[in-house]
Amino acid sequence: MSLSSFSSAAPTHSTENSTGNKTVTYAWAESMANDKRGLYPIQLLQLALQKSGGNYQTKPSKRDMPQWRTLRHVELGLGIDVIWTFTTPERETSLLPIRIPIDRGLLGWRLLLIKEDFSAQFALLSSPEQLKKLRAGQGHDWPDFPILQQNGFTVSPSASYEGLFHMLTLNRIQYFPRAVTEIDIELAARPNMGLAIAPKWVFFYPAPLYFFVKKDQQELAAAIEKGLHLAIQDGSMRQLFLRHFGTAIQHANLKSRQVIRLQNPLLTKETPINQADLWFSPERGF
Structure with a gap:
């Protein structure tokens, strides 16, 4: 129709x-x-x-x-x-x-999917500003794309979800932020692509x-x-x-990671951002 x-x-x-x-x-x-x-x-x-x-x-x-x-x-x-x-x-x-x-906003807790060979380099990064100089990948029509852009990150768009994994393996992007609930499943589905979760970092934005x-x-x-x-x-x-x-x-062991907190420009004023009982907290585990 x-x-x-x-x-x-x-x-x-x-x-x-x-x-x-x-x-x-x-x-x-x-x-x-x-x-x-x-x-x-x-x-x-x-x-x-x-x-x-x-x-x-x-x-x-x-x-x-x-x-x-x-x-x-x-x-x-x-x-x-x-x-x-x-x-x-x-x-x-x-x-x-x-x-x-x-x-509970868990979608907004983002680990960084990288090439396993680059794990040591990511561990040496000491500030969000250094991470901003590397290139991330996101779907061109995903809400995450403008969120990363407006927070000063370098982002390459893709029209294809699967294409983002190939962009990563071909070094066209250096990392692909994925939700805590997604990344383990995606790694398990691609055992031969040489991918890993970056050490040290986690993004967070209200999502x-x-x-x-x-x-x-x-x-x-x-x-x-x-x-x-x-x-x-x-x-x-x-x-x-x-x-x-x-x-x-x-x-994900979020309590041990350095959190990079991002602003989400897509939120409306009605978002219950201050109702803590509605949102996931690594300290509470729920």
């Missing part, structure tokens, strides 16, 4: 099934069922809706789509009710955000990953928000979080 036909399509919302439950379709296709990246957000969404007290039943979307198209489907009510994604002012304008960072719904889905948004707060209060979100990310956090 082309974008030009979206406006004429009949909008859809979460619907009631024969058992009286409201079906909520989330943006993770059935064909991606074996992709572990989706397990935590899906299970957290299910936990929140269960705790909300409403009669909700979740199901995956029918097919995989580029993120921009998925966002458009949610905005126009075209068969998808919930998406989770990094927030931007534009997304908070076109969709309704539930402003609770679902991964809220929110659930978003259509603007007129206030009831659904309220249910998700209520359920998330209850899951935080009773510890069930902590349990789920540590089950999925505890090993990666432990392996």
Whole structure:
């Protein structure tokens, strides 16, 4: 379906099934069922809706789509009710955000993926200014790209995710910042590329990953928000979080690393930046 036909399509919302439950379709296709990246957000969404007290039943979307198209489907009510994604002012304008960072901002803790041969050189770097002179790589349309640029780092864009790993091996970039939750999986998937995690350093910038719904889905948004707060209060979100990310956090050993704190120009004034209970802390481990 082309974008030009979206406006004429009949909008859809979460619907009631024969058992009286409201079906909520989330943006993770059935064909991606074996992709572990989706397990935590899906299970957290299910936990929140269960705790909300409403009669909700979740199901995956029918097919995989580029993120921009998925966002458009949610905005126009075209068969998808919930998406989770990094927030931007534009997304908070076109969709309704539930402003609770679902991964507690862990997405913003970034280790540096490098060529293993360069580990000693990275260990000798003594300041962020030295690191800024090296070239990082990021997706050309990722929010991370302008964040690094506006903090004074040298960044090369790529239109291809896989291309960034090849740019690294070909010395076109010197490092590729990756989230704590991503980097171990990516290394394990590429055992013959000679890659490693740089010693000593970790980037941090506030990076809220929110659930978003259509603007007129206030009831659904309220249910998700209520359920998330209850899951935080009773510890069930902590349990789920540590089950999925505890090993990666432990392996990253963030408390021993030098933190380079970056400003995130993509945050809106409504970001709950001062609510410490919503954000990951290396000292607390949650």
